[in-house]
Amino acid sequence: MHTVLTTSPIEAAEFIRNGGIVAFPTETVYGLGANIFDAKAVAKIFKAKRRPADNPLIAHISNVEMIAQLSDDITPHAQRFIQGFFPGPLTIVLNKKADVPSIATAGLETIGVRMPRFAVAREFLAACGTPVVAPSANLSGRPSPTTWESVLEDLDGRIDCILQSDPAEIGVESTVVDCTSAIPLVLRSGSISIEQLRSVVPETEIYQMAGCEAPKSPGLRHRHYSPRAVVTVIKNVDGLIFEEKTGFIGLSSPAIVFERQLVCSDAEEMAHSLFEFFRECDRNGIEKIICQSVEESGIGTALMDRIKRAAEQ
Ligand code: TXA
Numbered sequence: 348m349h350t351v352l353t354t355s356p357i358e359a360a361e362f363i364r365n366g367g368i369v370a371f372p373t374e375t376v377y378g379l380g381a382n383i384f385d386a387k388a389v390a391k392i393f394k395a396k397r398r399p400a401d402n403p404l405i406a407h408i409s410n411v412e413m414i415a416q417l418s419d420d421i422t423p424h425a426q427r428f429i430q431g432f433f434p435g436p437l438t439i440v441l442n443k444k445a446d447v448p449s450i451a452t453a454g455l456e457t458i459g460v461r462m463p464r465f466a467v468a469r470e471f472l473a474a475c476g477t478p479v480v481a482p483s484a485n486l487s488g489r490p491s492p493t494t495w496e497s498v499l500e501d502l503d504g505r506i507d508c509i510l511q512s513d514p515a516e517i518g519v520e521s522t523v524v525d526c527t528s529a530i531p532l533v534l535r536s537g538s539i540s541i542e543q544l545r546s547v548v549p550e551t552e553i554y555q556m557a558g559c560e561a562p563k564s565p566g567l568r569h570r571h572y573s574p575r576a577v578v579t580v581i582k583n584v585d586g587l588i589f590e591e592k593t594g595f596i597g598l599s600s601p602a603i604v605f606e607r608q609l610v611c612s613d614a615e616e617m618a619h620s621l622f623e624f625f626r627e628c629d630r631n632g633i634e635k636i637i638c639q640s641v642e643e644s645g646i647g648t649a650l651m652d653r654i655k656r657a658a659e660q
């Protein structure tokens with residue numbers, strides 16, 4: 348398959364309307380989209396990404412009215428999250444309507460819904476004229492792509508089109524909050540912090556997987572965000588010694604200079620740069636990446652979640 352590169356949201360949307368799959372930019376990371384009501388197109392996403400079939404997809408919309416096509420059970424908590432954070436980097440999980448194909452939700456009776464705030468994403472989604480399911484546009488297990496070049500690196504020849512735009516502003520994926528039970532549960536941390544969610548629904552909790560129960564968010568089971576290099580986490584840079592083929596990313600400057608090194612001014616900048624730094628290290632034959640930990644509040648919670656998962660081998 349030849350992958351078409353374009354900067355036109357209209358041209359990219361044409362591929363969706365014709366049953367194709369298209370990578371497009373959002374404020375979090377680039378997504379790989381298909382028409383949610385076209386089960387054959389949705390199947391192509393799983394194949395192109397080599398994504399396990401048990402991992403559900405998020406439906407992306409360009410306006411709030413579109414939610415009615417996906418769910419007729421918008422709970423009062425969900426309504427408050429929509430009012431507070433749509434459009435933006437928040438995914439709400441709702442009970443799905445019967446005509447949403449089960450391949451999109453990996454057999455679950457629920458559907459994740461998100462309205463991106465990035466203007467190019469919204470133009471593209473509006474031109475598609477339908478909710479678009481989209482996981483991150485990386486090969487399964489690899490770091491999520493925050494640039495169109497990284498999408499091309501993973502998916503060239505495997506997808507119909509890439510809508511080229513700026514690097515993603517935020518750099519980590521959306522927060523996923525389940526609104527189908529009495530208390531909203533955060534299934535995946537992201538750029539909307541638990542503190543922000545609680546400012547709208549104070550009883551919101553972080554989901555803790557209980558022993559043998561099936562996980563509420565199947566994606567959490569899978570190995571994720573991993574560069575080829577081995578990732579290790581440290582707190583303090585003082586004791587670091589030079590090692591060959593090693594990279595460093597953190598908020599403090601080590602006394603020595605590593606072959607690849609990124610010292611960020613705050614957690615936001617580090618979140619913005621983390622996945623691209625992982626890929627940059629892989630492109631340059633780096634075998635070990637040292638990540639300095641950050642405080643787990645605000646976006647720091649999501650950042651540490653991604654770093655810890657990348658460090659699990
Ligand atoms: O920022 C984002 O959310 C990006 C951009 C493209 O929008 N998308 C993204 O999708 O990160 P993906 O597929 O890489 O991650 C989706 C996560 C997975 O952990 C999945 O298990 C969870 O959301 N999820 C999706 N639908 C769900 C549902 N119905 N119930 C529980 N978890 C769900």
Ligand code: MG
Pocket residue numbers: 482483491
């Ligand atoms: Mg992903």
